Amino acid sequence: MELLEVRDLHVSFSTPDGLVQAVRGLDFTVRAGTTLSIVGESGSGKSVSTQTMIGLTRGAKVSGEARFDGDDLLKMDDEALRRVRGSQIAMIFQDPLSSLHPYYRVGWQIVELIREHDHSLSKAQARARAVDLLKLVGIPHADRRVDDYPHQFSGGMRQRAMIAMAMAMNPRLLIADEPTTALDVTVQAQVLRVMRALQAEFGTAIILITHDLGVVADLSDDVVVMYAGRAMEKADRRTLFYDNHHPYTEGLLQSVPVPGQRTRLTPITGQPPSLVNPPPGCPFHPRCPYAFDRCHEETPPLRPVNMSPTHVSSCWLPTDPAGRAEARVELARRRAGTGAA
Amino acid sequence: MTAQTGAAPQPPVPGGHVPSGEVLLRARDVVKYFPVGGRGWRGGSREVVHAVDGVSLDIHRGETVGLVGETGCGKSTLARCLTRLYDLTSGTVEFEGQDISRLDRRAMRPFRRNIQMIFQDPYGSLNPRRRVGSIIGEPYAVHGIADGAERKRRVQELMELVGLNPEHYNRFPAEFSGGQRQRIGVARALALRPKLIVCDEPVSALDVSIQAQIINLLSDLQHEFDLTYLFIAHDLSVVQQVSTRVAVMYLGTVAEVAGADPLYDTPRHPYTAALLSAAPVADPDRAQSRERVILSGDPPSPVTPPSGCRFHPRCPKAQDDCLHLEPALEPRLGDGPEHVAACHHPLADGERLPTGAAVVSAEVTGADDVAASTPPDGEEQP
Numbered sequence: 049m050e051l052l053e054v055r056d057l058h059v060s061f062s063t064p065d066g067l068v069q070a071v072r073g074l075d076f077t078v079r080a081g082t083t084l085s086i087v088g089e090s091g092s093g094k095s096v097s098t099q100t101m102i103g104l105t106r107g108a109k110v111s112g113e114a115r116f117d118g119d120d121l122l123k124m125d126d127e128a129l130r131r132v133r134g135s136q137i138a139m140i141f142q143d144p145l146s147s148l149h150p151y152y153r154v155g156w157q158i159v160e161l162i163r164e165h166d167h168s169l170s171k172a173q174a175r176a177r178a179v180d181l182l183k184l185v186g187i188p189h190a191d192r193r194v195d196d197y198p199h200q201f202s203g204g205m206r207q208r209a210m211i212a213m214a215m216a217m218n219p220r221l222l223i224a225d226e227p228t229t230a231l232d233v234t235v236q237a238q239v240l241r242v243m244r245a246l247q248a249e250f251g252t253a254i255i256l257i258t259h260d261l262g263v264v265a266d267l268s269d270d271v272v273v274m275y276a277g278r279a280m281e282k283a284d285r286r287t288l289f290y291d292n293h294h295p296y297t298e299g300l301l302q303s304v305p306v307p308g309q310r311t312r313l314t315p316i317t318g319q320p321p322s323l324v325n326p327p328p329g330c331p332f333h334p335r336c337p338y339a340f341d342r343c344h345e346e347t348p349p350l351r352p353v354n355m356s357p358t359h360v361s362s363c364w365l366p367t368d369p370a371g372r373a374e375a376r377v378e379l380a381r382r383r384a385g386t387g388a389a
Numbered sequence: 390m391t392a393q394t395g396a397a398p399q400p401p402v403p404g405g406h407v408p409s410g411e412v413l414l415r416a417r418d419v420v421k422y423f424p425v426g427g428r429g430w431r432g433g434s435r436e437v438v439h440a441v442d443g444v445s446l447d448i449h450r451g452e453t454v455g456l457v458g459e460t461g462c463g464k465s466t467l468a469r470c471l472t473r474l475y476d477l478t479s480g481t482v483e484f485e486g487q488d489i490s491r492l493d494r495r496a497m498r499p500f501r502r503n504i505q506m507i508f509q510d511p512y513g514s515l516n517p518r519r520r521v522g523s524i525i526g527e528p529y530a531v532h533g534i535a536d537g538a539e540r541k542r543r544v545q546e547l548m549e550l551v552g553l554n555p556e557h558y559n560r561f562p563a564e565f566s567g568g569q570r571q572r573i574g575v576a577r578a579l580a581l582r583p584k585l586i587v588c589d590e591p592v593s594a595l596d597v598s599i600q601a602q603i604i605n606l607l608s609d610l611q612h613e614f615d616l617t618y619l620f621i622a623h624d625l626s627v628v629q630q631v632s633t634r635v636a637v638m639y640l641g642t643v644a645e646v647a648g649a650d651p652l653y654d655t656p657r658h659p660y661t662a663a664l665l666s667a668a669p670v671a672d673p674d675r676a677q678s679r680e681r682v683i684l685s686g687d688p689p690s691p692v693t694p695p696s697g698c699r700f701h702p703r704c705p706k707a708q709d710d711c712l713h714l715e716p717a718l719e720p721r722l723g724d725g726p727e728h729v730a731a732c733h734h735p736l737a738d739g740e741r742l743p744t745g746a747a748v749v750s751a752e753v754t755g756a757d758d759v760a761a762s763t764p765p766d767g768e769e770q771p
Contacts, residue, residue, distance in 0.1 A: 089596035090567070188686075202687040203460070232459040232623060234684045237667040241683060259596060262626075262669025265676045289673050303601035304671045305630035307653060312608075313630065315601030319566050 051221060051253050052078040052101075057112035059093070059100045059277075066324040070096040072277035074112075075350070078221065083247065083254040085264045085285075087300075088274035091320055094257045097274075098223050102137055103129045116221070135165045138214035142226035144206035148198040155179070155194030158213050165217050181212035185242050204235035208242060215246060225257045240267055261304055265289060270358075273297050276321050276331035279350060283359040293353045293361035293372065296332045330363070338365060338379040410450025413585055413617050414471060414504075419444045419480035421463075421470050425692060438691045440466040442641035443480070445718075448585065453611065453618040455632030455649065457625055457664070459688055463641040464621050468587045471619065472504050473497055484585075502532060505578040509590035511570035515562040521548075521573055522558040528580040547576040551606060568599035575606065579614070587619045592627060604631060625668045629653055634727075637661045640688055640699040643718055647728040655738050657721045657730035660700045662742050682742040698733065705743045706734045 059071040071093040078084045086094045099105050101114045101121050114121040141147045149157060158178040163169060182190035185208040198206060214222055228236035247254060256268060264271055271288045273281045281294040292298055299316040318335040321327050327334055333343040342364050350360040353367045366372045422437040441463045448454050456464045469475045471482055473489060482490040489500050508514040515524055526544045529535045535543055545555035551572040562570055578586050592600040610616060622628045628635055629649050636646045645658040656662040666682040684703050689695055695702050701711040710733050720726055721735040
């Protein structure tokens with residue numbers, strides 16, 4: 049069942065340099081109880097798109113629709129959106145220290161959130177719930193630590209406290225924006241484990257926004273690869289890693305060192321494009337090793353790959369495996385030829 | 390970088406892992422403490438952060454030594470001690486056989502030409518008000534090497550070398566992207582043709598596609614100019630990619646040193662094994678099949694490091710002796726002298742650490758509480 053359905057989302061910001069087109073026609077769906085990873089580099093629009101859905105991008109020009117359980121989040125007034133936010137959709141951010149108020153005790157902040165959304169609970173009941181939540185995410189001695197200030201928590205504990213707060217109203221969708229980027233690998237493993245356990249227990253759907261393909265491989269059902277404000281490829285996790293279609297996806301995966309293999313890395317050449325003047329045609333064509341004439345002129349739509357209903361790619365290369373392999377060899381050869389000449 | 394004491398003879402060169410070069414930089418028992426807080430209100434003694442607590446390390450000419458560990462383990466502090474950006478509390482650092490650990494600024498200057506550094510934050514380490522040409526040319530100005538047209542020519546050569554457009558000589562750092570800024574940092578470090586470059590998390594702030602560009606650039610420059618690197622990172626796959634040898638640090642001390650491949654194939658120290666198993670792998674099947682060791686808690690406070698082996702409060706293999714006896718950094722289980730670990734109960738070949746039993750609330754250990762008493766990155770502020 050589709051919990052969230054985003055259609056043709058556009059988000060742009062007026063800046064002194066011109067109109068920054070941060071998201072340019074994005075579609076994706078999140079199925080209830082599953083994890084969708086949105087992966088992309090800085091400036092690909094992955095954070096902006098989710099922040100826009102829950103009303104956190106003030107001053108942006110927005111069009112499209114984002115249906116959460118049938119209701120369009122983009123059409124809601126502030127009051128309605130506020131009720132959805134926190135109780136139905138919760139969000140955790142990269143930097144747990146700046147998301148917690150340094151002046152208030154951690155427990156107080158969770159109690160505040162619970163009572164804001166559920167007026168029937170007494171202070172004592174809300175506090176007991178806060179302790180339970182901290183226990184749930186593995187904070188030791190939760191009954192004592194509930195009275196600590198955020199600075200008394202370590203980085204991993206703060207992020208777990210943020211998850212506790214996000215889970216307080218048992219939301220149906222958790223948006224995790226780079227939840228482990230600021231954490232050490234050992235702590236990251238703890239936090240990911242907590243998220244996985246909570247999803248198994250409460251059936252929460254998760255949108256995981258990250259640039260770390262290792263985290264994607266670990267914790268997702270479906271993956272959207274974003275570049276320059278657009279989805280380049282969408283697939284289930286295994287297809288994306290082992291049978292991807294888009295040259296950008298391929299380039300990303302080749303850029304990551306693989307433990308145990310010390311072959312030279314193959315980086316994507318060049319720089320990400322400007323979002324004020326995105327390149328015409330496919331936004332990836334200036335960096336693409338297989339780009340041909342059509343890529344410079346026409347923007348490819350998301351097309352089913354190999355007639356699959358779930359795997360789509362925005363690339364003009366043939367979508368059947370044999371044709372694609374052939375075309376890539378031919379184009380790479382042609383490119384090498386012109387480069388040498 | 391081996392466990393022998395100062396006067397011991399040169400260790401045998403391990404097969405294939407250490408280039409045949411002589412020792413370029415030798416650190417012995419390097420200690421760096423930072424005082425924290427004020428004096429106790431009854432005039433008690435000041436507390437100190439044991440940021441680096443007795444590290445010995447050799448870096449051979451031509452090799453790349455990787456240095457990994459969690460936040461606050463002292464890896465950056467160690468780097469700054471080795472480059473003498475910090476004064477040492479005790480211990481010695483020798484560069485090409487000369488003790489540089491007590492030299493003053495002036496006496497240090499000739500050595501600065503040979504030891505350069507690349508920093509994590511490519512924007513924070515460039516002056517935003519100065520043009521790129523003058524940033525990269527600064528080392529020439531400081532050392533009075535070239536000026537005028539000659540300096541400009543050399544700077545433009547450097548820019549070309551690191552993949553920047555030499556015509557952008559007059560631009561400001563803000564006009565470059567993150568990856569290009571890191572290239573500026575690399576060009577500046579290369580200006581004086583140093584022998585050793587200390588790279589402190591040089592790619593951590595960059596996107597993956599740009600990360601790979603910088604890693605390849607550093608490796609090309611190493612071959613071209615016969616450079617030696619100390620490469621600090623928290624990303625283990627990056628470290629394995631670039632390093633000939635790797636040192637793992639935990640709470641101010643070295644836990645294990647080995648050639649990059651042996652370290653990944655047969656880690657001896659449980660901490661190394663735990664770090665390796667926690668690192669995410671961009672491969673769904675491998676991520677699914679491997680067993681994860683999830684360490685409980687966070688590293689303890691470096692103000693009051695645990696007794697005995699510093700890792701014992703989080704170690705799944707800890708026994709009584711670990712609480713009292715500090716393990717020496719030496720070869721274990723018949724390893725050659727190039728693979729040393731500081732552990733009383735090292736992992737045998739193929740041995741797996743017991744994986745954590747409880748899923749969510751496993752972290753009921755003392756470690757969390759100790760960690761909470763100081764900010765985890767307290768060591769970075771002297």
